[in-house]
Amino acid sequence: MAKQSIFGRVAQLAKANVNAMLDSAEDPQKMLDQMVRDYTDNIAEAETAVAQTIGNLRMIEEDYTEDVQASSDWGSKALAASSKADEFRTAGEAASADKFDSLAKVAIQRQMQAESEAKTAEPTISSQREIVEKLKTGLDAMKSKRHELVSKRDELIARAKSAQAQNQVQEAVKSIDIMDPSSEVGRFEEKIRREEARVRGAAELASSSLDTQFNSLEDLGEQTEIEARLAALKAPNSAPSLTTGSEQ
Template sequence: MSKQSILGRITQLAKANINALLDQAEDPQLMLDQMVRDYTNSIAEAESAVAQTIGNLRLTEQDYREDVDAANDWGRKALAASGKADELRAAGNAVDADKFDNLAKIALVRQLSSENEAKAAQPTIASQTQVVEQLKKGLDAMRGKLSELTAKRDELTARSKTAAAQQQVHDALKSIDLLDPTSEISRFEDKIRREEAKVLGQQELQASSLDAQFEGLEDLGREGEVEARLAALKAGGTTAITSGS
Protein backbone atom coordinates (compact mmCIF):
# COMPACT_ATOMS: atom_id res chain seq x y z
CA MET A 1 0.00 0.00 0.00
CA SER A 2 1.53 3.30 -1.09
CA LYS A 3 1.75 6.39 1.10
CA GLN A 4 -0.75 8.15 -1.18
CA SER A 5 -3.35 5.40 -0.90
CA ILE A 6 -2.83 5.18 2.87
CA LEU A 7 -3.30 8.91 3.26
CA GLY A 8 -6.30 8.99 0.91
CA ARG A 9 -8.06 6.16 2.74
CA ILE A 10 -7.43 7.65 6.16
CA THR A 11 -8.66 11.06 5.00
CA GLN A 12 -11.80 9.54 3.47
CA LEU A 13 -12.66 7.62 6.61
CA ALA A 14 -11.89 10.53 8.90
CA LYS A 15 -14.19 12.82 6.92
CA ALA A 16 -17.09 10.37 6.78
CA ASN A 17 -20.38 12.03 7.71
CA ILE A 18 -21.98 9.67 10.19
CA ASN A 19 -25.37 11.39 10.25
CA ALA A 20 -25.63 11.36 6.46
CA LEU A 21 -24.76 7.67 6.36
CA LEU A 22 -27.31 6.89 9.06
CA ASP A 23 -30.03 8.75 7.16
CA GLN A 24 -29.47 6.40 4.22
CA ALA A 25 -29.38 3.23 6.32
CA GLU A 26 -32.35 0.88 6.57
CA ASP A 27 -31.14 -0.31 9.98
CA PRO A 28 -28.94 2.41 11.56
CA GLN A 29 -27.91 0.24 14.50
CA LEU A 30 -26.67 -2.60 12.29
CA MET A 31 -24.90 -0.07 10.09
CA LEU A 32 -23.18 1.49 13.11
CA ASP A 33 -22.06 -1.94 14.29
CA GLN A 34 -20.59 -2.62 10.85
CA MET A 35 -18.98 0.83 10.71
CA VAL A 36 -17.36 0.30 14.12
CA ARG A 37 -15.93 -3.01 12.89
CA ASP A 38 -14.75 -1.45 9.62
CA TYR A 39 -13.16 1.52 11.39
CA THR A 40 -11.45 -0.74 13.91
CA ASN A 41 -10.02 -2.91 11.14
CA SER A 42 -9.06 0.11 9.03
CA ILE A 43 -7.30 1.74 11.97
CA ALA A 44 -5.35 -1.45 12.62
CA GLU A 45 -4.30 -1.64 8.95
CA ALA A 46 -3.49 2.06 8.83
CA GLU A 47 -1.43 1.85 12.02
CA SER A 48 0.60 -0.96 10.49
CA ALA A 49 1.14 0.99 7.25
CA VAL A 50 1.96 4.21 9.09
CA ALA A 51 4.39 2.35 11.34
CA GLN A 52 6.12 0.99 8.22
CA THR A 53 6.25 4.49 6.72
CA ILE A 54 7.71 5.89 9.93
CA GLY A 55 10.22 3.04 9.99
CA ASN A 56 11.32 3.83 6.43
CA LEU A 57 11.67 7.49 7.37
CA ARG A 58 13.81 6.64 10.36
CA LEU A 59 16.05 4.45 8.18
CA THR A 60 16.44 7.29 5.69
CA GLU A 61 17.26 9.69 8.53
CA GLN A 62 19.78 7.20 9.87
CA ASP A 63 21.41 6.90 6.43
CA TYR A 64 21.49 10.69 6.18
CA ARG A 65 23.25 11.03 9.52
CA GLU A 66 25.73 8.35 8.50
CA ASP A 67 26.45 10.21 5.24
CA VAL A 68 26.93 13.46 7.13
CA ASP A 69 29.22 11.77 9.64
CA ALA A 70 31.13 10.09 6.79
CA ALA A 71 31.54 13.40 4.97
CA ASN A 72 32.90 15.01 8.11
CA ASP A 73 35.21 12.05 8.72
CA TRP A 74 36.56 12.13 5.15
CA GLY A 75 37.04 15.85 5.49
CA ARG A 76 39.18 15.34 8.61
CA LYS A 77 41.18 12.63 6.84
CA ALA A 78 41.75 14.88 3.81
CA LEU A 79 42.90 17.68 6.08
CA ALA A 80 45.30 15.37 7.91
CA ALA A 81 46.72 13.91 4.68
CA SER A 82 47.17 17.38 3.19
CA GLY A 83 48.93 18.59 6.32
CA LYS A 84 51.25 15.62 6.29
CA ALA A 85 52.06 16.26 2.62
CA ASP A 86 52.93 19.86 3.43
CA GLU A 87 55.28 18.73 6.20
CA LEU A 88 57.03 16.22 3.96
CA ARG A 89 57.35 18.70 1.13
CA ALA A 90 58.83 21.25 3.52
CA ALA A 91 61.35 18.61 4.58
CA GLY A 92 62.31 18.03 0.95
CA ASN A 93 60.49 14.68 0.62
CA ALA A 94 58.41 15.42 -2.46
CA VAL A 95 57.69 11.77 -3.29
CA ASP A 96 55.99 10.98 0.01
CA ALA A 97 54.40 14.42 0.00
CA ASP A 98 52.74 13.60 -3.35
CA LYS A 99 51.47 10.29 -1.88
CA PHE A 100 49.76 12.07 0.99
CA ASP A 101 48.34 14.70 -1.37
CA ASN A 102 46.86 11.83 -3.40
CA LEU A 103 45.38 10.38 -0.17
CA ALA A 104 43.93 13.79 0.58
CA LYS A 105 42.33 13.88 -2.88
CA ILE A 106 40.84 10.39 -2.37
CA ALA A 107 39.42 11.52 0.97
CA LEU A 108 37.96 14.62 -0.63
CA VAL A 109 36.31 12.50 -3.35
CA ARG A 110 34.75 10.32 -0.66
CA GLN A 111 33.69 13.42 1.23
CA LEU A 112 31.97 14.84 -1.85
CA SER A 113 30.21 11.51 -2.45
CA SER A 114 28.91 11.36 1.12
CA GLU A 115 27.80 15.00 0.98
CA ASN A 116 25.94 14.38 -2.29
CA GLU A 117 24.16 11.37 -0.82
CA ALA A 118 23.19 13.41 2.24
CA LYS A 119 21.88 16.26 0.10
CA ALA A 120 19.89 13.84 -2.05
CA ALA A 121 18.25 12.39 1.03
CA GLN A 122 17.12 15.76 2.42
CA PRO A 123 14.09 16.25 0.08
CA THR A 124 13.02 12.64 0.69
CA ILE A 125 13.25 13.09 4.43
CA ALA A 126 11.30 16.35 4.25
CA SER A 127 8.49 14.83 2.15
CA GLN A 128 8.32 11.65 4.23
CA THR A 129 8.24 13.70 7.42
CA GLN A 130 5.29 15.68 6.06
CA VAL A 131 3.50 12.49 5.03
CA VAL A 132 4.10 10.91 8.42
CA GLU A 133 2.68 13.96 10.18
CA GLN A 134 -0.40 13.84 7.96
CA LEU A 135 -0.80 10.12 8.59
CA LYS A 136 -0.53 10.64 12.34
CA LYS A 137 -3.17 13.37 12.23
CA GLY A 138 -5.36 11.16 10.09
CA LEU A 139 -5.01 8.30 12.55
CA ASP A 140 -5.92 10.61 15.43
CA ALA A 141 -8.97 11.74 13.47
CA MET A 142 -9.94 8.12 12.79
CA ARG A 143 -9.59 7.24 16.45
CA GLY A 144 -11.79 10.21 17.31
CA LYS A 145 -14.29 9.13 14.66
CA LEU A 146 -14.28 5.61 16.09
CA SER A 147 -15.07 7.01 19.54
CA GLU A 148 -17.86 9.05 17.98
CA LEU A 149 -19.20 5.98 16.20
CA THR A 150 -19.08 3.89 19.35
CA ALA A 151 -20.86 6.59 21.38
CA LYS A 152 -23.46 6.99 18.62
CA ARG A 153 -24.03 3.25 18.51
CA ASP A 154 -24.42 3.02 22.28
CA GLU A 155 -26.79 5.98 22.27
CA LEU A 156 -28.86 4.49 19.46
CA THR A 157 -28.96 1.10 21.17
CA ALA A 158 -30.20 2.67 24.40
CA ARG A 159 -32.79 4.74 22.53
CA SER A 160 -33.93 1.64 20.64
CA LYS A 161 -34.41 -0.30 23.86
CA THR A 162 -36.30 2.61 25.40
CA ALA A 163 -38.50 2.91 22.32
CA ALA A 164 -39.19 -0.83 22.38
CA ALA A 165 -40.18 -0.65 26.06
CA GLN A 166 -42.43 2.33 25.37
CA GLN A 167 -44.01 0.44 22.46
CA GLN A 168 -44.72 -2.52 24.73
CA VAL A 169 -46.43 -0.25 27.24
CA HIS A 170 -48.37 1.43 24.44
CA ASP A 171 -49.48 -1.94 23.03
CA ALA A 172 -50.52 -3.10 26.50
CA LEU A 173 -52.55 0.07 27.07
CA LYS A 174 -54.08 -0.28 23.63
CA SER A 175 -55.10 -3.87 24.42
CA ILE A 176 -56.64 -2.70 27.66
CA ASP A 177 -58.58 -0.03 25.78
CA LEU A 178 -59.83 -2.57 23.27
CA LEU A 179 -60.91 -5.05 25.93
CA ASP A 180 -62.34 -2.25 28.13
CA PRO A 181 -62.48 -4.21 31.41
CA THR A 182 -64.60 -1.44 32.91
CA SER A 183 -67.46 -2.46 30.62
CA GLU A 184 -67.20 -6.02 31.95
CA ILE A 185 -67.33 -4.68 35.48
CA SER A 186 -70.33 -2.56 34.59
CA ARG A 187 -72.15 -5.57 33.18
CA PHE A 188 -71.32 -7.61 36.25
CA GLU A 189 -72.52 -4.76 38.45
CA ASP A 190 -75.79 -4.57 36.51
CA LYS A 191 -76.27 -8.30 36.96
CA ILE A 192 -75.77 -8.00 40.69
CA ARG A 193 -78.20 -5.06 40.86
CA ARG A 194 -80.82 -7.10 39.02
CA GLU A 195 -80.32 -9.98 41.43
CA GLU A 196 -80.58 -7.58 44.37
CA ALA A 197 -83.77 -6.10 42.87
CA LYS A 198 -85.19 -9.57 42.44
CA VAL A 199 -84.53 -10.33 46.10
CA LEU A 200 -86.18 -7.06 47.10
CA GLY A 201 -89.15 -7.92 44.94
CA GLN A 202 -89.43 -11.35 46.49
CA GLN A 203 -89.20 -9.86 49.98
CA GLU A 204 -91.85 -7.30 49.12
CA LEU A 205 -94.06 -9.96 47.61
CA GLN A 206 -93.65 -12.16 50.69
CA ALA A 207 -94.49 -9.24 52.95
CA SER A 208 -97.67 -8.54 50.95
CA SER A 209 -98.74 -12.16 51.28
CA LEU A 210 -98.32 -12.09 55.09
CA ASP A 211 -100.29 -8.85 55.35
CA ALA A 212 -103.12 -10.41 53.35
CA GLN A 213 -103.15 -13.43 55.65
CA PHE A 214 -103.28 -11.28 58.77
CA GLU A 215 -106.03 -9.18 57.24
CA GLY A 216 -107.98 -12.41 56.58
CA LEU A 217 -107.65 -13.35 60.22
CA GLU A 218 -108.92 -9.96 61.28
CA ASP A 219 -111.94 -10.36 58.96
CA LEU A 220 -112.75 -13.74 60.52
CA GLY A 221 -112.55 -12.21 63.96
CA ARG A 222 -114.96 -9.47 63.04
CA GLU A 223 -117.42 -11.93 61.51
CA GLY A 224 -117.35 -14.06 64.68
CA GLU A 225 -118.10 -11.06 66.86
CA VAL A 226 -120.96 -10.01 64.59
CA GLU A 227 -122.49 -13.48 64.79
CA ALA A 228 -122.20 -13.47 68.61
CA ARG A 229 -123.92 -10.13 68.89
CA LEU A 230 -126.66 -11.23 66.52
CA ALA A 231 -127.30 -14.29 68.70
CA ALA A 232 -127.46 -12.10 71.80
CA LEU A 233 -130.03 -9.84 70.15
CA LYS A 234 -132.20 -12.74 69.26
CA ALA A 235 -132.04 -13.98 72.84
CA GLY A 236 -133.41 -10.65 73.98
CA GLY A 237 -130.26 -9.38 75.44
CA THR A 238 -128.41 -6.21 74.73
CA THR A 239 -124.91 -5.55 73.47
CA ALA A 240 -122.54 -3.40 75.43
CA ILE A 241 -119.00 -2.17 74.94
CA THR A 242 -116.80 -3.43 77.69
CA SER A 243 -113.30 -2.41 78.62
CA GLY A 244 -110.45 -4.20 80.22
CA SER A 245 -109.37 -7.78 79.77
Protein backbone atom coordinates (compact mmCIF):
# COMPACT_ATOMS: atom_id res chain seq x y z
CA MET A 1 0.00 0.00 0.00
CA ALA A 2 2.88 2.38 0.80
CA LYS A 3 4.42 1.86 -2.62
CA GLN A 4 1.10 2.37 -4.37
CA SER A 5 0.42 5.51 -2.33
CA ILE A 6 3.78 7.00 -3.26
CA PHE A 7 3.23 6.06 -6.89
CA GLY A 8 -0.14 7.80 -6.78
CA ARG A 9 1.46 11.01 -5.54
CA VAL A 10 4.16 10.71 -8.21
CA ALA A 11 1.54 10.40 -10.94
CA GLN A 12 -0.53 13.28 -9.55
CA LEU A 13 2.41 15.64 -9.24
CA ALA A 14 3.73 14.67 -12.65
CA LYS A 15 0.39 15.65 -14.25
CA ALA A 16 0.12 18.99 -12.41
CA ASN A 17 -0.64 21.94 -14.65
CA VAL A 18 1.93 24.45 -13.46
CA ASN A 19 0.63 27.38 -15.52
CA ALA A 20 -2.93 26.95 -14.22
CA MET A 21 -1.66 26.83 -10.64
CA LEU A 22 0.37 30.00 -11.21
CA ASP A 23 -2.69 31.82 -12.55
CA SER A 24 -4.68 31.05 -9.39
CA ALA A 25 -1.89 31.72 -6.91
CA GLU A 26 -1.79 34.90 -4.80
CA ASP A 27 2.00 34.74 -4.52
CA PRO A 28 3.43 32.64 -7.42
CA GLN A 29 6.99 32.79 -6.11
CA LYS A 30 6.10 31.40 -2.69
CA MET A 31 3.84 28.78 -4.27
CA LEU A 32 6.62 27.65 -6.61
CA ASP A 33 9.14 27.52 -3.77
CA GLN A 34 6.74 25.32 -1.81
CA MET A 35 6.07 23.12 -4.84
CA VAL A 36 9.79 22.65 -5.41
CA ARG A 37 10.18 21.59 -1.78
CA ASP A 38 7.21 19.22 -2.06
CA TYR A 39 8.57 17.68 -5.24
CA THR A 40 12.02 17.28 -3.71
CA ASP A 41 10.58 15.57 -0.62
CA ASN A 42 8.35 13.28 -2.68
CA ILE A 43 11.19 12.40 -5.02
CA ALA A 44 13.37 11.40 -2.07
CA GLU A 45 10.50 9.33 -0.59
CA ALA A 46 9.73 7.71 -3.93
CA GLU A 47 13.39 6.92 -4.53
CA THR A 48 13.50 5.12 -1.20
CA ALA A 49 10.38 3.15 -2.10
CA VAL A 50 11.76 2.27 -5.53
CA ALA A 51 15.04 1.11 -4.00
CA GLN A 52 13.15 -1.07 -1.51
CA THR A 53 10.91 -2.50 -4.25
CA ILE A 54 13.92 -3.26 -6.44
CA GLY A 55 15.62 -4.93 -3.47
CA ASN A 56 12.56 -7.10 -2.83
CA LEU A 57 12.36 -7.96 -6.52
CA ARG A 58 15.98 -9.04 -6.59
CA MET A 59 15.42 -11.29 -3.57
CA ILE A 60 12.42 -12.95 -5.26
CA GLU A 61 14.41 -13.34 -8.47
CA GLU A 62 17.26 -14.95 -6.53
CA ASP A 63 14.81 -17.36 -4.86
CA TYR A 64 13.29 -18.12 -8.24
CA THR A 65 16.71 -18.81 -9.72
CA GLU A 66 17.52 -21.08 -6.79
CA ASP A 67 14.22 -22.97 -7.24
CA VAL A 68 14.87 -23.44 -10.95
CA GLN A 69 18.38 -24.65 -10.22
CA ALA A 70 17.12 -26.93 -7.43
CA SER A 71 14.52 -28.39 -9.78
CA SER A 72 17.24 -29.15 -12.30
CA ASP A 73 19.53 -30.63 -9.64
CA TRP A 74 16.78 -32.86 -8.16
CA GLY A 75 15.90 -33.97 -11.66
CA SER A 76 19.48 -35.03 -12.23
CA LYS A 77 19.55 -36.83 -8.89
CA ALA A 78 16.27 -38.61 -9.66
CA LEU A 79 17.66 -39.75 -13.02
CA ALA A 80 20.89 -40.95 -11.42
CA ALA A 81 19.03 -42.86 -8.67
CA SER A 82 16.66 -44.43 -11.21
CA SER A 83 19.58 -45.49 -13.42
CA LYS A 84 21.32 -47.02 -10.42
CA ALA A 85 18.16 -48.87 -9.47
CA ASP A 86 17.97 -50.30 -13.00
CA GLU A 87 21.56 -51.50 -12.73
CA PHE A 88 20.89 -53.28 -9.44
CA ARG A 89 17.69 -54.78 -10.80
CA THR A 90 19.54 -56.09 -13.85
CA ALA A 91 22.12 -57.58 -11.51
CA GLY A 92 19.35 -59.33 -9.61
CA GLU A 93 19.72 -57.18 -6.52
CA ALA A 94 16.08 -56.27 -6.04
CA ALA A 95 16.48 -54.80 -2.56
CA SER A 96 19.16 -52.36 -3.69
CA ALA A 97 17.13 -51.56 -6.79
CA ASP A 98 14.08 -50.74 -4.68
CA LYS A 99 16.19 -48.57 -2.41
CA PHE A 100 17.45 -46.43 -5.30
CA ASP A 101 13.99 -46.26 -6.82
CA SER A 102 12.80 -44.88 -3.50
CA LEU A 103 15.60 -42.29 -3.62
CA ALA A 104 14.59 -41.42 -7.16
CA LYS A 105 11.03 -40.86 -5.98
CA VAL A 106 12.22 -38.56 -3.20
CA ALA A 107 14.32 -36.63 -5.71
CA ILE A 108 11.35 -36.34 -8.07
CA GLN A 109 9.20 -35.07 -5.20
CA ARG A 110 11.80 -32.43 -4.35
CA GLN A 111 12.02 -31.53 -8.03
CA MET A 112 8.27 -31.04 -8.24
CA GLN A 113 8.29 -28.90 -5.10
CA ALA A 114 11.04 -26.66 -6.50
CA GLU A 115 9.16 -26.36 -9.79
CA SER A 116 5.98 -25.40 -7.95
CA GLU A 117 7.72 -22.73 -5.93
CA ALA A 118 9.36 -21.31 -9.04
CA LYS A 119 6.06 -21.29 -10.89
CA THR A 120 4.31 -19.57 -7.98
CA ALA A 121 6.99 -16.86 -7.94
CA GLU A 122 6.67 -16.02 -11.63
CA PRO A 123 3.54 -13.80 -11.45
CA THR A 124 4.92 -12.03 -8.36
CA ILE A 125 8.15 -11.30 -10.17
CA SER A 126 6.25 -10.03 -13.20
CA SER A 127 4.09 -7.77 -11.03
CA GLN A 128 7.04 -6.41 -9.11
CA ARG A 129 8.93 -5.68 -12.32
CA GLU A 130 5.95 -3.75 -13.63
CA ILE A 131 5.68 -1.73 -10.42
CA VAL A 132 9.39 -0.92 -10.53
CA GLU A 133 9.13 0.30 -14.11
CA LYS A 134 6.12 2.47 -13.27
CA LEU A 135 7.87 3.95 -10.28
CA LYS A 136 10.96 4.69 -12.35
CA THR A 137 8.80 6.36 -15.00
CA GLY A 138 7.03 8.36 -12.31
CA LEU A 139 10.34 9.44 -10.82
CA ASP A 140 11.62 10.57 -14.22
CA ALA A 141 8.42 12.56 -14.75
CA MET A 142 8.76 14.15 -11.31
CA LYS A 143 12.38 15.13 -11.91
CA SER A 144 11.41 16.63 -15.26
CA LYS A 145 8.52 18.51 -13.64
CA ARG A 146 10.77 19.73 -10.84
CA HIS A 147 13.24 21.08 -13.41
CA GLU A 148 10.34 22.87 -15.11
CA LEU A 149 9.22 24.35 -11.79
CA VAL A 150 12.71 25.56 -10.94
CA SER A 151 13.04 27.20 -14.37
CA LYS A 152 9.60 28.78 -14.01
CA ARG A 153 10.43 30.04 -10.52
CA ASP A 154 13.77 31.52 -11.63
CA GLU A 155 12.09 33.20 -14.61
CA LEU A 156 9.37 34.62 -12.38
CA ILE A 157 11.85 35.98 -9.84
CA ALA A 158 13.96 37.56 -12.60
CA ARG A 159 10.89 39.22 -14.13
CA ALA A 160 9.72 40.48 -10.74
CA LYS A 161 13.13 41.99 -9.97
CA SER A 162 13.27 43.60 -13.42
CA ALA A 163 9.82 45.13 -12.95
CA GLN A 164 10.79 46.38 -9.49
CA ALA A 165 13.99 47.95 -10.85
CA GLN A 166 12.08 49.67 -13.66
CA ASN A 167 9.57 51.01 -11.15
CA GLN A 168 12.36 52.37 -8.95
CA VAL A 169 13.93 54.13 -11.94
CA GLN A 170 10.62 55.70 -12.90
CA GLU A 171 10.03 56.89 -9.33
CA ALA A 172 13.54 58.35 -9.21
CA VAL A 173 12.97 60.22 -12.47
CA LYS A 174 9.72 61.63 -11.14
CA SER A 175 11.41 62.85 -7.97
CA ILE A 176 14.00 64.93 -9.91
CA ASP A 177 11.73 66.26 -12.64
CA ILE A 178 12.92 69.88 -13.07
CA MET A 179 9.68 70.80 -14.81
CA ASP A 180 7.77 70.08 -11.66
CA PRO A 181 7.28 73.47 -9.89
CA SER A 182 6.93 71.70 -6.59
CA SER A 183 10.26 69.90 -6.92
CA GLU A 184 13.40 70.95 -5.08
CA VAL A 185 15.09 71.96 -8.33
CA GLY A 186 12.15 74.15 -9.30
CA ARG A 187 12.19 75.91 -5.94
CA PHE A 188 15.94 76.43 -6.11
CA GLU A 189 15.66 77.91 -9.62
CA GLU A 190 12.93 80.29 -8.43
CA LYS A 191 15.14 81.41 -5.53
CA ILE A 192 17.99 82.20 -7.91
CA ARG A 193 15.67 84.22 -10.15
CA ARG A 194 14.50 86.30 -7.18
CA GLU A 195 18.10 86.94 -6.16
CA GLU A 196 19.01 88.00 -9.71
CA ALA A 197 16.02 90.37 -9.76
CA ARG A 198 17.09 91.87 -6.43
CA VAL A 199 20.61 92.48 -7.75
CA ARG A 200 19.26 94.16 -10.89
CA GLY A 201 16.97 96.35 -8.77
CA ALA A 202 19.84 97.37 -6.50
CA ALA A 203 21.99 98.24 -9.50
CA GLU A 204 19.21 100.31 -11.03
CA LEU A 205 18.63 102.09 -7.77
CA ALA A 206 22.32 102.82 -7.37
CA SER A 207 22.50 104.24 -10.90
CA SER A 208 19.51 106.50 -10.29
CA SER A 209 21.05 107.85 -7.08
CA LEU A 210 24.32 108.73 -8.85
CA ASP A 211 22.54 110.70 -11.58
CA THR A 212 20.72 112.68 -8.90
CA GLN A 213 24.01 113.57 -7.24
CA PHE A 214 25.51 114.79 -10.50
CA ASN A 215 22.41 116.92 -11.19
CA SER A 216 22.76 118.44 -7.70
CA LEU A 217 26.35 119.32 -8.44
CA GLU A 218 25.35 121.11 -11.64
CA ASP A 219 22.66 123.08 -9.80
CA LEU A 220 25.19 124.01 -7.13
CA GLY A 221 27.67 125.29 -9.72
CA GLU A 222 25.05 127.54 -11.31
CA GLN A 223 24.01 129.02 -7.93
CA THR A 224 27.65 129.72 -7.08
CA GLU A 225 28.07 131.62 -10.33
CA ILE A 226 24.99 133.71 -9.56
CA GLU A 227 26.23 134.58 -6.06
CA ALA A 228 29.63 135.56 -7.43
CA ARG A 229 28.18 137.93 -9.99
CA LEU A 230 25.91 139.53 -7.40
CA ALA A 231 28.88 140.16 -5.15
CA ALA A 232 30.75 141.75 -8.02
CA LEU A 233 27.91 144.15 -8.73
CA LYS A 234 27.89 145.35 -5.16
CA ALA A 235 31.62 145.88 -4.99
CA PRO A 236 32.76 149.60 -5.20
CA ASN A 237 34.21 150.89 -8.48
CA SER A 238 32.82 147.87 -10.26
CA ALA A 239 31.18 148.11 -13.69
CA PRO A 240 28.74 145.67 -15.12
CA SER A 241 30.19 143.28 -17.63
CA LEU A 242 28.24 142.10 -20.63
CA THR A 243 30.53 139.20 -21.28
CA THR A 244 30.63 136.55 -18.58
CA GLY A 245 34.12 135.81 -17.34
CA SER A 246 35.92 138.25 -19.91
CA GLU A 247 38.28 141.08 -18.95
CA GLN A 248 40.07 143.93 -21.01
